[in-house]
Amino acid sequence: MCEEKYDEGEISDADIRVSRILHTLSEEYGSLQDSEIKKIFDMENVTVIATAEGDGAKVVGRQGEIVKKIADRIDNSIRVVEAAQDDMEVIKGLLSPAEVESINTVFAPEGQSKKIVVSEEYEGKINLSIEEFEEIIDEITGTNYKLSFE
The missing domain is CATH 3.30.300.20 (K homology (KH) domain)
Incomplete structure (x- = not known):
């Protein structure tokens, strides 16, 4: 199913790469296990992680520790935004x-x-x-x- 989404362009290499990193980190940070990532946008100077509403803080982590680990692994700045009603x-x-x-x-x-x-x-x-x-x-x-x- 994921391969089909990839072939149709619904998910990108960045989606896969960051999702794998988050999956690995979820063993250390339990809060990631129930967080939902909507989309990853890999831009020139920053990678934007769009989460479900209420999940942004889970991906950032205490004092930004999770986001720092992701940034180190992908060698790009990270910005986390929540997909919100507003x-x-x-x-x-x-x-x-x-x-x-x-x-x-x-x-x-x-x-x-x-x-x-x-x-x-x-x-x-x-x-x-x-x-x-x-x-x-x-x-x-x-x-x-x-x-x-x-």
Whole structure:
């Protein structure tokens, strides 16, 4: 079944690699045994782990110890976000330490989208490019968001 999902592109090499690491770590950290990973996004400067709502802290671990071990093994920074009912929680998790100044609805000939405005002082400080952020947020929330630093 996993091989079929892999062949169809539903899961990636990053999903498999990080899941194997988490499985190994679950022997040491029992909290990982009942945590759910929704998707892994392996980006240039950061790997984003999207968990089910309420499972983010389990993957991070006390004082970030689990996430540090994962980061060491995959040689990339880690950001953990919870797939939540409220898109704003996911947005904040991806953009931290930046703060969202506003979210506006934009109407264009190709359709409606939402524009997230963040202070330009945070540009380059979130470990994700605009394109990477937009790809991840769309996949997690199902909503077309555009990111703007102003």
